[in-house]
Amino acid sequence: MLIMNEKIKAREVELTGLNGESLGIVTREEALALAKSHKADLVCTSLFSSPPPCKLVSRGQAKQVAAKEKKGHNETSGPIKVKEFRLSVHIEEHDYDTKLSQMHKLLAADKAVQPVIRIQGKEGEAARKLLERLVHDLAEVGKKETGIQVSGKLATVKLLPI
Missing domain, CATH: 3.10.20.80 (Translation initiation factor 3 (IF-3), N-terminal domain)
Incomplete structure (x- = not known):
């Protein structure tokens, strides 16, 4: 004041x-x-x-x-809002493209995104590959804050805008 x-x-x-x-x-x-x-x-x-x-x-x-x-x-006050996207390991190509474009728009608008994949049984490696593909496809607008984490029933990665 x-x-x-x-x-x-x-x-x-x-x-x-x-x-x-x-x-x-x-x-x-x-x-x-x-x-x-x-x-x-x-x-x-x-x-x-x-x-x-x-x-x-x-x-x-x-x-x-x-x-x-x-x-x-x-x-500067407050944390960056993170938008979470839920995907499945067996996602179809069209759905993947839709989620990818939504994440691309948010990252371009300086917002963080966090794709989350729910996994069952031995889907961990497939989930990791899907997240690596997402990170690669979003490399021009976002960068990883955390590494790809596969634990329990979830696989996730946090992407920050560049």
Whole structure:
């Protein structure tokens, strides 16, 4: 959250000028008067010290910087959504092509995919070959995050967009 101008409630602030020069400890009113005379905003950089450090920033620039930081933070927060695709070892060619094109579209749109093959009995090697084929066919838009994992009743691999 950005605290600026009249919202700063401290009696005294440690002020930094427009060019980064230290102006020392001044009263809130003096700092606001300086900001007004320089056509700038008074922005509090930290609330955890006394007196709070504040700086003069060109009018409107502080909000733009805060909006950019918030936007950048929102994009990086949270894990990448992974779309799971269920296949079978005995998949027909047309169905394989359909799933392949769906995965291709998602990877091209910067989304991760995870093909999962349910296996029974001795189908493990066939499932591994099918996943290797999928990875090879999607190599231009995606790369393996994990190796091909065959365990128990499932064979899976996670693909991330390039």
